[in-house]
Amino acid sequence: MRNSMMGSLRVLLGVAVLVPAFALARVTVASAQIAGPKILWALGGTANTADYRGHLAMGGLVVLDNKGGAKSLNLTIAYVQPPSFYYGNDGDFVCEVTNPKDLSYSLTNGKLTLTLSQSDTCYQTVDPSQQFSNSRNSVSFTLYARGSKLRMVSTQASLRDGEGDTINSLALSGEMNPSGSGSSQATGVRFVSGGGGVSSSGDLFLGHMALAGLISLNPMTKKEKTGTAKSLDLTLTYYVPGYDNVVCHLTDPSDVSYTLDKGVGTLTLTVGSNDTCNLGNNHNSLSFDLYVAGASGRIVSTGGNLLSSTEAPIDTAVTADFSTPGGF
Structure with missing residues (x-):
């Protein structure tokens, strides 16, 4: 009887501990x-x-x-x-x-x-x-x-x-x-990794976009209003259902331009003539709002004029990491 009561007490005590936890x-x-x-x-x-x-x-x-x-x-x-x-x-x-x-x-x-x-x-x-x-x-x-x-x-x-x-x-x-505080510089090599949704005026269904790569931005001087990149290696892929993927590999640093002030700015990626893209898109671009806080960062799409495989313009709802490999 005593063992039974002790067993019940252990269970009750266990519940009394587990429930608050x-x-x-x-x-x-x-x-x-x-x-x-x-x-x-x-x-x-x-x-x-x-x-x-x-x-x-x-x-x-x-x-x-x-x-x-x-x-x-x-x-x-x-x-x-x-x-x-x-x-x-x-x-x-x-x-x-x-x-x-x-x-x-x-x-x-x-x-x-x-x-x-x-x-x-x-x-x-x-x-x-x-x-x-x-x-x-x-x-x-x-x-x-x-x-x-x-x-x-x-x-x-x-x-x-x-x-x-x-x-x-x-x-x-x-x-x-x-993160750190809002920065006016986005120094170091930045990982870009993320994705989201795609809508095209020429297609009836939603598609998806994914992007990943590395970007190294040049520091901006106080007199500069627009920054450039030192290096770029980024793959961008997207589709709308029923049509082929669009895959673009951007490697020309001149594809990148950005603005940044106290952690808030913009980032634009433009498909250049030196890039590889299975569907033209030459000189077409994708724009983002850029947020940088120390080594941490984030981009969110705001517009652009990239084309789907049906050659119709796309809208995007995409967000991606924009952080250095070392954390914050």
Whole structure:
């Protein structure tokens, strides 16, 4: 009888120990421990109220405070969906999110929310002059923390696309990792690795893009507004269903141009005459917002004029790592 009672006690004690441990599995750190600069990114699939399936990518640089908000925020959201019969690719959009008040988080509840404001800029990818508002619309995530690193998965959204439909379903996952402060130089060899979605005005289905390689940027002097590259070795591949892959190997440093100021800038990759591409694309380009914080970095696509294998222009929702091999 005593052995039975002791066995039951061990089980109960085990539960008493395990339950609190499980309950604390989501968050085990205080806000003060994760405060500071972070490189943020997320990527995944979506659906909107018009029943279009899409891809959404986001990335940028955020400095978290220890009170559940942000001291600074620079974030890009890129979205693509299949072209509609009447509006073509007008649903594809990019949002530039820069208001620190847009971000809130709670480690106690394990939540992070981005709520766009009137000061943020959203525009159609095919025509950046066509701007629209996503004020008070949001994306929410469940947040998981270990040490100073954070992982997140989307739970709900209310963003509007370029045609005015609401993105009401999504499945995104991403990270917020510690970084240095925003840099005005992107020194060292940078790994580029990532991907995302592709939409083409000549095709009815979404495709995918992947890219990987190495870029070494030349430092910019104070008088320079646009930087160049010292070396480049990057492969870019994408497709739309039912058609051949487009594969481009970029090796000419003159293919690269960039801007950068306090961690925020742009990066442009242009297919040159010295590059190998199974579909022309000579002098066509892909543009990104560039975020650099010490040795860490992230790029998010914003536009360009690359062609699919049907020779129709593509829009992209792509994000990729842009970090040195040594970490941050």
